[in-house]
Amino acid sequence: MSFHLVCSPFSLVLILFLSEYMPGGDLYEFVHKQNDVLELLLILRIAMSISKGMECLHQHNIIHRDLKTANILMGDNHVVKIADFGVARVGSQEGQMTAxxxxxxxxxxxxxxxxxxxxxxxxxxxxxxxxxxxxLKVPYDNMTPLQAALGVRQGLRLEIPADVHPGLSKLIEQCWDEDPGIRPVFAEIIVQLEDILQEIQVPKGGHRRSRAKMQKKSPR
Incomplete structure (x- = not known):
């Protein structure tokens, strides 16, 4: 079972397919059955797809509230689809909620x-x-879920391996910053991922043209 998000300038439609078969299962299963690291190109493409789906949600003032690898389904050719909108909510009039x-x-x-x-x-x-x-690890795998939550509220964060692309490392740190105001919106995340993707695809000795960064305010 999965939801498809159809974005248009005028409406948001959530279509439920009861019979769709997703041969790749969910992203959690895919990630944690790997025996080796994923190629950076694949990581970027998956991250980009997730970001574009989330940007579409946020453009329509919908907060997923349970984004995790188990709620991301995989189709052929590593196509990913965000699923399980059971706790998703439209942002309150004040733009915030507390549950x-x-x-x-x-x-x-x-x-x-x-x-x-x-x-x-x-x-x-x-x-x-x-x-x-x-x-390819379970977050806070040496802790119970409650212990992990208590650690996060006290400032604990996961260790980012030293050999991770510096652009990805920086992006992760921005996205899990304690201050929500410092975290980028998904439109900005997409730009950062595109920059990394362009960088790694430039032939050795080649040059890439710089482009203006996309700036976008947080949804209200």
Whole structure:
């Protein structure tokens, strides 16, 4: 079972397919059955697809609230689709909500602390997903979910391997920053991922043209 998000300038449509077969299962299963590191190109393409789906949600003021690898389904050719909108909500009129919702290992500290939160809580969860793609490990695998949550609320973060591309390392750190205001929106995340992708695809000795960075305010 999966949801497809159809974005248009005028409407948001969630279409439920009961019979669709996703041969790759979910991203959690895919990641944690790997015996070796994923190629950077594949990591970027998966991360880009997730980011574009989340940007579409946020453009329509919808917060997923439980973004994690188990809620991302995989089709042929590593195509990914965001699933399980059971706890997704339209942002409140004030732009924030307070209910503790989600899964501890991927949950933003403001949710754990029962503080008001908004779309940036999904960005924190995305950082954990990206960390999983890079390390192929379960987040906080030496802790119970509750211990992990208590650690996160006290500032604990996962260790990023030293050999990770510096652009990805920087992006992860931005996305799981304690201050939601410092976390980028998904439009900005897409630009950063595209920059890394362009960098690694430039032939040796070649040059790439610089381009203006996309700036976008957080959804209200």
């Amino acid at each position: 503790e919702t989600g899964t501890y290992r991927w949950m933003a500290p403001e949710i754990i602390n029962h503080k008001p939160y908004d779309h940036k809580a999904d960005v924190f969860s995305f950082a954990i997903v990206l960390w999983e793609l890079i390390t």
